[in-house]
Amino acid sequence: MKAIAATGSPEPVTVAVRQRSPGLKVATFNVNGINGRLSVLLLWLKQAQPDIVCLQELKAPQYKFPVAALRAAGYEAVWHGQSRWNGVAILSRGSEPIEIRRGLPGNVEDEHSRYIEAAVKGVLIGCLYLPNGNPASGPKFDYKLRWFRRLIGHASTLLATGAPVMLVGDFNVMPTELDVYKPERWIDDALFRPEVRSAYQQLLDQGWTDAIRTCHPGERIYTFWDYLRNAWGRDAGLRLDHLLLSPTLKDHIVAAGVDREVRGWDRASDHAPAWVILSHLPSL
């Protein structure tokens, strides 16, 4: 809301005017333990003021999600917790996300909490935490590839709806050499293996737009720095967290980026938040 002084009035009259929205800010943040990281998350929410947030690696069972603290900060949430590992959530500022599904179709045996989907502020949001897959090769790598196949299949059905959709989260993939501080060191890693990069490319080929890369072609941008070996101090980073936009949304990109400084905070996650701002959409 914005106060407008009506001209000609004897006194300033406050008129409620719907402020022109600066746009819809959608962010993703692998928090690496939502309870251990709560102070960092709340401070970042206050500073960054995202409208929609996808969280990964909650590392908390369903009942330990800090719903009250987030509500006090102005966010409603849907989440899929899991004890110790994984866990994903979608936050929405000032409105209730409408949960559409949890878990990807294609394997009822898969009990990892790695995907949740909700309708939020007129956009369909798929929040994902793709398996790490190390060591490659092996059963974990196979699981990663199978999970990726299921994601690609579901992504195509989402696109077929024609709705404004975003696939947002920790993809555990560096898409190109530009996304790795030292590509030759990562050739055989599950995050950079050709099969995985090619799967990511297949996703883009369906018609998805990588918001951060599109806004910053040719630029070295990272979203993750290992806790080990002073990776943050050396800027030895990886770009793992991505925001993919359906064709309807890509023409509305205003800006995209990474809140790098958050990685330098006390008790930081090993990931930094990444975000995109979309201009006002007709449907919103």
Place this chain on the structure above:
DNA sequence: ATGGCTATGAGACATAGA
């Protein structure tokens, strides 16, 4: 190649992360 660090759940260390 290894180990370095950090989280969780447990109440020591095992396991996963990337």
